[in-house]
Amino acid sequence: MLNIRKHPMSYIHFSSRLLEAAVEEFTRLPGIGQKTALRLVLHLLRQDKEVANSFGKTIIQLINEIRHCKICQNISDTDICDICSDKSRDRTIICVVESIKDVIAVENTHQYKGLYHVLGGIISPMDGIGPNDLSVKELEERIREHTVKELILALSTTMEGDTTSFYLYRKFKDSDIIISTIARGVSIGDDLEYTDEITLGRSIVNRTPFKPSLT
Amino acid sequence: MLNIRKHPMSYIHFSSRLLEAAVEEFTRLPGIGQKTALRLVLHLLRQDKEVANSFGKTIIQLINEIRHCKICQNISDTDICDICSDKSRDRTIICVVESIKDVIAVENTHQYKGLYHVLGGIISPMDGIGPNDLSVKELEERIREHTVKELILALSTTMEGDTTSFYLYRKFKDSDIIISTIARGVSIGDDLEYTDEITLGRSIVNRTPFKPSLT
Numbered sequence: 223m224l225n226i227r228k229h230p231m232s233y234i235h236f237s238s239r240l241l242e243a244a245v246e247e248f249t250r251l252p253g254i255g256q257k258t259a260l261r262l263v264l265h266l267l268r269q270d271k272e273v274a275n276s277f278g279k280t281i282i283q284l285i286n287e288i289r290h291c292k293i294c295q296n297i298s299d300t301d302i303c304d305i306c307s308d309k310s311r312d313r314t315i316i317c318v319v320e321s322i323k324d325v326i327a328v329e330n331t332h333q334y335k336g337l338y339h340v341l342g343g344i345i346s347p348m349d350g351i352g353p354n355d356l357s358v359k360e361l362e363e364r365i366r367e368h369t370v371k372e373l374i375l376a377l378s379t380t381m382e383g384d385t386t387s388f389y390l391y392r393k394f395k396d397s398d399i400i401i402s403t404i405a406r407g408v409s410i411g412d413d414l415e416y417t418d419e420i421t422l423g424r425s426i427v428n429r430t431p432f433k434p435s436l437t
Numbered sequence: 438m439l440n441i442r443k444h445p446m447s448y449i450h451f452s453s454r455l456l457e458a459a460v461e462e463f464t465r466l467p468g469i470g471q472k473t474a475l476r477l478v479l480h481l482l483r484q485d486k487e488v489a490n491s492f493g494k495t496i497i498q499l500i501n502e503i504r505h506c507k508i509c510q511n512i513s514d515t516d517i518c519d520i521c522s523d524k525s526r527d528r529t530i531i532c533v534v535e536s537i538k539d540v541i542a543v544e545n546t547h548q549y550k551g552l553y554h555v556l557g558g559i560i561s562p563m564d565g566i567g568p569n570d571l572s573v574k575e576l577e578e579r580i581r582e583h584t585v586k587e588l589i590l591a592l593s594t595t596m597e598g599d600t601t602s603f604y605l606y607r608k609f610k611d612s613d614i615i616i617s618t619i620a621r622g623v624s625i626g627d628d629l630e631y632t633d634e635i636t637l638g639r640s641i642v643n644r645t646p647f648k649p650s651l652t
Binding site: 234235236237238239240241243244246247250251252253254258260261262263264265266267271273274275276277278279280281282283284285286287288296297298299303304305321322323325326329330 | 449450451452453454455456458459461462465466467468469473475476477478479480481482486488489490491492493494495496497498499500501502503511512513514518519520536537538540541544545
């Protein structure tokens with residue numbers, strides 16, 4: 223209706239400053255343009271006042287009450303996160319990830335029962351991010367406590383991810399712990415012919431024993 | 438990363454209740470699933486506290502301070518909206534639209550300098566919406582004031598829109614005002630061969646004199 227696509231630089235005329243301000247806040251979010259923002263705000267306006275009030279209040283509460291877990295740096299409602307304080311989890315394995323999103327991704331596999339360590343980024347000289355900008359010191363301290371037996375490096379396979387993995391490997395290779403990395407290979411359900419050569423090549427080199435009972 | 442697309446019913450495990458609550462609020466918005474909601478919330482978390490606080494506060498302010506213009510029923514920051522209180526606008530023409538969104542759409546054409554009347558819906562017996570659920574009475578009052586010379590019906594060409602247009606036409610045809618409707622025809626830039634038959638048929642029946650100077 224607003225034809226913004228045809229005139230991408232056009233400025234929507236709002237008869238209400240309040241509406242304009244709310245639309246502007248939404249357009250600051252990634253992937254939300256002016257048209258979508260307007261749709262979302264008008265949707266909120268059509269709801270009961272309580273729905274929109276709760277929306278705003280929940281965001282404000284999140285921002286002001288959330289903190290980082292003192293052990294793993296994951297976001298948490300308390301000083302120590304639910305995962306770190308869960309006595310049933312294996313405290314001898316730490317899975318090192320880049321961000322909170324990765325913790326959620328691994329947790330949702332329901333395959334991992336160890337602990338995490340969130341680096342808060344990866345080494346990227348281009349962006350001026352070095353090891354000191356990440357939570358590497360906190361990881362060193364955790365390893366110095368001698369309860370950890372294995373470190374799983376679960377970083378992305380980009381140049382920066384590989385650099386970070388290599389940096390951590392060099393740092394901890396002389397400690398008395400196993401350093402592993404998540405398996406790379408052809409995705410389950412993917413066709414070989416559509417898999418890129420590097421992934422396919424690596425999956426042949428790193429082949430694993432065939433287990434007929436494996437689902 | 439979260440592979441929600443493959444398992445649409447899967448429930449993301451959140452280690453933080455605050456995070457979960459914020460994601461839930463976002464998923465209540467139209468077209469936003471759990472994965473997008475998580476991305477938006479994590480984006481807000483990465484910003485300065487002030488950005489996210491302002492986001493929440495702006496929504497709450499909008500909801501609690503916005504009102505409907507007493508004249509045209511458009512949303513407004515004040516009792517009388519910017520358009521109705523603008524002395525430079527033509528007060529003899531009223532453009533009747535279904536919703537606020539349509540006011541914004543017409544305003545953005547910069548082609549209309551009259552006033553508006555927002556019905557707040559259209560007649561839809563299926564949804565139990567009759568003329569009494571719309572701001573028809575308010576429109577009658579405005580017409581009774583004798584300043585209005587023309588009523589432009591700018592409703593959609595659905596069954597409900599046509600019903601509403603016809604209802605308003607019957608109601609006001611004996612008043613001393615011109616009742617018009619927005620032109621329907623082939624969109625500017627559209628190919629004839631891809632235009633539906635009804636639109637193309639109507640655009641031939643309602644052809645207009647050719648003006649070579651028209652841009």
